[in-house]
Amino acid sequence: MTVLVVDLANVVGARPDGWWRDRAGAATRLLGRLAALPAEVPGPDGGVLELGAPVAVVEGAARDVPAPDGVRLVRAPGSGDDALVAAVVELTAAGEQVLVVTADRGLRTRLPDGVRCAGPGWLRERLDA
Incomplete structure (x- = not known):
């Protein structure tokens, strides 16, 4: 089993659909779609x-959007990147397999060795399927 860790601001910002007019609303909509992801999806490697x-x-x-059932929110008090890295370190230390969704190259370099990444396009394809 793989834990999907999503850089929500990065994924929201990847599609120019007017999200900047209502950031919290765009985040809430994306979280609802994340909650509806099936238990099995095509992975970024094709498996x-x-x-x-x-x-x-x-x-x-x-930061203060409601958490839908089935999605764990990490509410970053400051840097979202710092909070994401801390969450990934915690998950990998607990033995979890992690897939991080972000296009942020700088963030990707901060992740523990062996953590897999996928871009927002991969996740958007899964959500749109």
Whole structure:
């Protein structure tokens, strides 16, 4: 089983659909779609990926959005990147397999060795399927 850790601001910002007019609303909509992800999806490597409950890092104007059932929110008090790295370190230390969804190259370099990453396009394809 793989825990999907989502850089929510990065994924929201990857699609120019007017999210900047209502950041919290855009985050809430994306979280609802994350909660509805099936337990098995095509992975970024083409294989089948069995998912556990996703973890979404929220920050800034989206920090106080409600958490939908089935999604764990990490509410970043400051830097969302710092909160995401801390969550991934905690999960990997507990022996969890993690897939981080972000396009942020700087953030990717801060993750523990062996943590897999996928871009927002991969996740958007899964959500749109």
